[in-house]
Amino acid sequence: MAIERAPERTTPRIRLDQPRVRRPRLLPEYDPEAFGRLSERIARFLGTGRFIVWMTFVIIAWVVWNVSAPEHLRFDRYPFIFLTLMLSLQASYAAPLILLAQNRQDDRDRVTHEQDRKQNERSIADTEYLTREIAALRIGLGEVATRDWIRSELEDLVRDLDERRDLFPHTGSHRSDEADR
Structure with missing residues (x-):
């Protein structure tokens, strides 16, 4: 008895450990960032006095x-239809390029605004923290003994000792404190 084999695959197996082979595309590929930079340069030029002069x-x-x-050398007779066509063509390209540049600027402004908002939030949090710390220091300083307070307390103690000395005069027994030393 012969064992029949399945026919071999004609399509290669897809390997997951290797990048896929790129398929050819009908549309041309371009770098959107490079195109955006180019459109900004054109839009910037279109908005200058140099462009208007040229x-x-x-x-x-x-x-x-x-x-x-x-x-026989004229290429656009009096109503200047070709000139009108060229100006319309220039305007039809300029408007989308200007809009693209504005959209990119809006995106940059949005990112900048978000970063500024986050920085402001951090600054507010830092300010609140420092305010709490200063308040805690002020409360702590309210409980610290100052030089004037200590002086007044010592003066009160001296007065109390003087009053006790007046109430209880010194008795005649002179004890030496040499034994305590």
Whole structure:
């Protein structure tokens, strides 16, 4: 009797001790952080006077060229449809880039605000702790004998001794205290 074997697998076994093989993707991969930094740089440039000067220069050059250049060298006739298209294209890209930069700034502001809030909480807790410690020290100092208090107590004792000496005059027996030494 022959033992039949199961057919061998054509697909390799998945090994859990090794990283998975990356599958090819249809969409290009990009680093969102790098793209965000680039969008912030562009948005920062779009918000400068330099950009406005350059944009104004390009538009003036565009219009002057297409009005005064020889007929066969003009690429955008009078209603300047191509210029309008280019400006619309620039605006359609600028708006999302500016929004992306604003969202990233909002995220940074949120993180900064959270860190400031936590720092303020720690500062308040430290201040409350120090306030309690100072109050405890003040209470403790209220119970500490001061130099003036000790002086007044000693003066009271001396007065009491003087009064007792006056009430009980000294008797004639002179005992020597040499034996006590």
